Amino acid sequence: MRTAGCDMSMRNGPRLALRRLIVAVAPLVSAVAVAATGPSLGRPAAAEEIARWDISVFPDGQGLPAGRGGVAEGKAIYRSQCLSCHGADGRGGSAEELAGARHGLSDPSPDKTIGSYWPYAATLFDYVRRSMPMNAPGSLGDTQVYAVTAYLLYLNGLLGEAGAVDRDSLPKIAMPNRGGFSVDESSR
Numbered sequence: 001m002r003t004a005g006c007d008m009s010m011r012n013g014p015r016l017a018l019r020r021l022i023v024a025v026a027p028l029v030s031a032v033a034v035a036a037t038g039p040s041l042g043r044p045a046a047a048e049e050i051a052r053w054d055i056s057v058f059p060d061g062q063g064l065p066a067g068r069g070g071v072a073e074g075k076a077i078y079r080s081q082c083l084s085c086h087g088a089d090g091r092g093g094s095a096e097e098l099a100g101a102r103h104g105l106s107d108p109s110p111d112k113t114i115g116s117y118w119p120y121a122a123t124l125f126d127y128v129r130r131s132m133p134m135n136a137p138g139s140l141g142d143t144q145v146y147a148v149t150a151y152l153l154y155l156n157g158l159l160g161e162a163g164a165v166d167r168d169s170l171p172k173i174a175m176p177n178r179g180g181f182s183v184d185e186s187s188r
Contacts, residue, residue, distance in 0.1 A: 058123075064170060067143045069149065073151075078151050081148075099114060099115060128140070146166060153165070158173055158175070
């Protein structure tokens with residue numbers, strides 16, 4: 001004898017299977033339609049848009065813009081733009097800690113701060129310029145980014161209190177983990 005619950009599952013089984021099939025096949029049908037007719041999204045990027053996006057900075061400093069920023073200016077910018085997420089002195093808040101690593105990378109619970117993890121100071125500049133502050137990425141000018149970078153390096157003991165960085169000095173800063181990454185030659 002069937003119970004009402006079993007009877008319902010027997011009747012809903014084919015419907016559920018059909019729903020699952022539709023959910024699985026719909027993206028494929030959509031992709032085939034786009035491939036057949038060509039994409040209809042977007043527009044060609046304007047030259048000025050491309051210039052705004054073409055801001056890559058490489059580990060050796062290639063791509064760093066003109067400008068200079070010091071620890072004191074960086075501290076003021078950090079307090080107004082970064083402190084609410086990264087906490088006082090970069091010790092962490094709702095976002096990751098940036099300074100003050102107590103555990104090395106080989107410890108069971110490593111602290112991946114700028115001073116303990118990042119291999120190149122120039123890529124710190126690149127990251128800050130592209131991604132910070134979180135609520136307005138890319139809103140800081142180059143001089144402000146240099147200043148915040150200087151302050152973050154200072155918090156990690158890599159720059160003195162009166163220190164400053166620019167496109168010539170930043171790539172020369174020897175980060176403690178510079179040799180900590182290796183290239184997997186088998187993937188080349």
